[in-house]
Amino acid sequence: MSKQYLTAHTVDEAHPAEIFSLALTPTSLLSASGSSALRVHSTTDATFPLQQTIPNAHKLGCHHVVTARGGLGNVAASVGFGGEIKVWALHKPEAASGQQPEWQLRWEIPPSKAQAQNGNANGGVIPGDVWAVALSADENYLACTTSDGRIHVWDIAARERIQTYETGARGGGSFAMAVDLSRDGRLTASGHENGAVYVFNNDAGRMVYSLSGLAKPVRTVAFSPGCKRLAAAGNAGVIAIYDMEHGEHVGNLVAPAARAAWITSLDWNDSGEYLLTGSLDGKVKVWDVARGVCVATHSETDSAVWSVRWLPKSDRALAPGVPRSEMFCAAGASRSITFYREATGS
Template sequence: MAALAAPTWRMGTTSLFPRLFSSTQQTRFALPFFPGVTLTIPIGIQLGLPSIPSILEGIWEGILKAVPKKKTSHMKKRHRQMAGKALKDVTSLCKCPACGETKRMHHLCPHCVSSEQLLHSLQRRKAHPADIFSLAPTPNSILSASGSSSLLVHSTTESTFPLIQTIPNAHKLGCHHVCTAKGGLGNVAASVGFGGEIKIWNKSQNKNEWALDWEIPPSGDVWAVALSENEEYLACTTSDGRIQVWDLNAKQVIQTYETGARGGGSFAMSVDLSRDGKFTASGHESGAVYVFNNDAGRMVYSLSGLAKPVRAVAFSPGCKRLAAAGNAGIIALYDMQHGEHVGNLTTPNARPAWITSLDWSDTGDYILSGSLDGKVKVWDVTRGACVATHSETEGALWSVRWLPKNERALGPGMGKGEMFCAAGASRSLTFYREATGI
């Protein structure tokens, strides 16, 4: 049976399927289940049927694409993104001296502050429609200047710090500096607009409101300003490195200091007057710090220690020390008796943020600093260390100022000690208690 079937299959393969097979080349295969039977298959196929190599190639490519790939789950991706960013435990806790409840150090006690005070606090957060560049405190209020044309005055004698006056159209292009006399009566203020004009403001004793007294017309690119304690002298800087001292009673310039070739000095970014009006200090873009004697009308010290732009200089209350800081991220301290660099205040940070503002406390024991990373730091001058750090905002801080001590406590848990205020890119005023946390 097998012998008869074999020839018939071989002979009839091409005759049975003449349209499918037309090749004369044939290949014979033995069938394993039928001994003696061979299968003849012609090589070469018409009618567009694919050849064996092309079939194998398609199968091989499909097998490769079908291999499963290693996939990362969403949970693992999220864990990698959040590595090192998890919430950290709050360890700086203490007991509130008023109610005894646990609270964060150097913060107002949430148990003592009433819901009404919290409501006022939320309402005052957006004090200006633009960045707040400067603050100027008085014994009972604080003035704030921003990129908008108005100056705002907030009361510091009430726990809600309400807005008590708005000075519209103070500077058409906005205001970048405003100052009052440190330790003074708080009756005179000076502001500088982006147009280069300086305006002198007086506080009316009858109405208890600020009003424009007189204006110094633009005379170059005026930048920073400072007032003496007796509110009689004003120091200002210009973009070409000059420092001018004005007699506000006579309304004239009494001193002009050059820090380089005429009209070619380094940009003076900051200035301060000693409380007695004897010395003027200036910080420059080149990193230089100069101290001038106003009585002698000459430079007495050219201080070294900072190689980067100096954005803030401040005399201590007794004029024994001068603090300077800027893009270097450190606070340099100088002795005013001999003009020596006596030390630096810094934190162990590889890349410290630019320091934009400095202010001494009334006792001279602490220095307040604000930086571009939004952190407020309180420095103990005697210990040479940072004793408090506040980072309530991620935006830049442009100005930080101590508030004068009040005769009475502003509210529960708020003692009679000094407080301070910070402002910047958040467009809000933030008030803090003193560094001791009492």
């Protein structure tokens, strides 16, 4: 059985450069691109209007922006092509002031090379260039990956690094291209250029699973909302599903095609029943995980799709008389952000 999604709205020319990353809060969408500014659109209005532009957020452009899945939407983090990480906080003025909430810089972690030259607050050196980043659901912890295969975990309130996971001897690990934190805070997962997927127990501070199943670069990993499954995908064009109780590879989601396109982004819906994927050939797909089949495909562009995200479910309607059905969004090389709505949603 297929599912039908309709194009609800497209924000044309949302950025002057390719859009590399999207992040959602209960009321807004943050987007990052090859340009220096971050942009914020409202998701409570059917036209998804621009709420805020953060100029010069990253001088060389930004390749990752994240919020906490299942979080309150008060913290965001972004990584620039210069290697810097910036943590943003949502400032909410007094209601009587009539001012709108806006994102403000809370903390910046300088590029790894600068830290290697100057040391850091912990008295050590952090080699390797930062790439992917993730936030815990409680918005207290930040995980980031490096080009030499390390995964660092930071305490945001304390502004200190509290954990480093190694995936190779003496920093000789494969480029860590993706990272995610489980919503219960127990697990960190990383995906690597050599096809490896690792899972770490944050309470024990050690690796618990080294997962097989993908032999090509892994570009995206994501825990299911219930933390029972992990999905990983990348250049193989296959979505590998792993059970987190025993670390078993329990299945693959594969589209029937002569040559599968690289999968660049994936996201679980709120119930954990469906996976959303974006790929290099411009296709956005919705997968029924239990049945192992693709139930919807959109290909409105031939340009690469770099990021896809489900919109958090909300009781708030987009407009009077218009109920909030299941929705997702996608963006990439076209520089536009497209929103899709389930045709039969309630």
